[in-house]
Amino acid sequence: MSASLAAHAAMDDNSQTHWYLVRTKTGKERWVRDQLAHVVPEVFLPMLKAKAPRWGRMAVSIGALFPCYVFARFDLQSQYFDVKYMAGVRAIVSAGNDPLAVPAAIVSEIRRRGVDDVIEIPDKPFGTGERVVVVDGPFRGFEAIFQRYLAGAERVAILLSAVESGGLRVVLSASAVVKDS
Template identity: 30%
Template sequence: MQNQWLVAYTSPKTEKKIYGRLLELDIDAFLPLQKVTRQWSDRKKVVEVPLFPNYLFVKITQQERWKVLSQRGVIKFLSHGGVPCSVPENQVRAIKDLICEQEVEIYGSSSLCKGERVVIVKGPLMGFEGFLTEKKGKMRLVVRLSSISQSISIEICESHVEKIYG
């Protein structure tokens, strides 16, 4: 049977430990991380946290599912109607590329406005559609990944998107 990307749902704050154990078992796993600045009472620190909390991507066959489910902290696979939902390879690749690529923010533009629907025409998420939003005065693009019912918000160069009309 062919390997497919599934999403394991984990206990809170266990994604990194489970990811490490799966790699030790030679299971193809992917944990998208993002860098965020955390403020403590005495200092600020940049830490890596999961892009999708409680979610861990695994590329496995049907026979290998038990190896993942038997790991402490793995609760279940995301499923629809009792059937695990697979994530297309191109979406996983796009997430990997997105994490590696540092896009710049959308600069002031008279042609694009908050709330408009756009399509990405360049870069790792080419072909994905989303909506422009604003966060701390900066324009961002929210892209919905329907296969895992999650959204990501990214800063993106204006030249990488086009408005969708109609």
């Protein structure tokens, strides 16, 4: 076994290693992840795959889930300066002068939610023109036609079918409507 692999194996067994959040320079998350991988036992850069408007069309993009941050597991006593003063690193997230350890359960939960460290945002559940039913609020029980999302996926615009003149536009919380079955 090479010396660096032996050192990493020894560190993996060392209970002194903890997860820390490393703040990077803007846009340097991947570069810092790759550099840290040569120095510390484990590095985690959770990525987000989502559709975003680009040049008037929806395109799939993959970027850092937490821009400017990388998780790194290392021994603070022996590797603090290697990490803190690495090119591309701004700081180790701290309370005052004391770096804050991130609970391993948080890192595990983020990893659990993704595939190959990529978390995907599912498509919005309603499509334009789709029939929906209002399940909450003053219009409960009304059938409607979904028009569009407003302010992300939190609010929606619908056309109430009960109005004879082609529909009354109503803005509701997205949680107040469900697909008509």
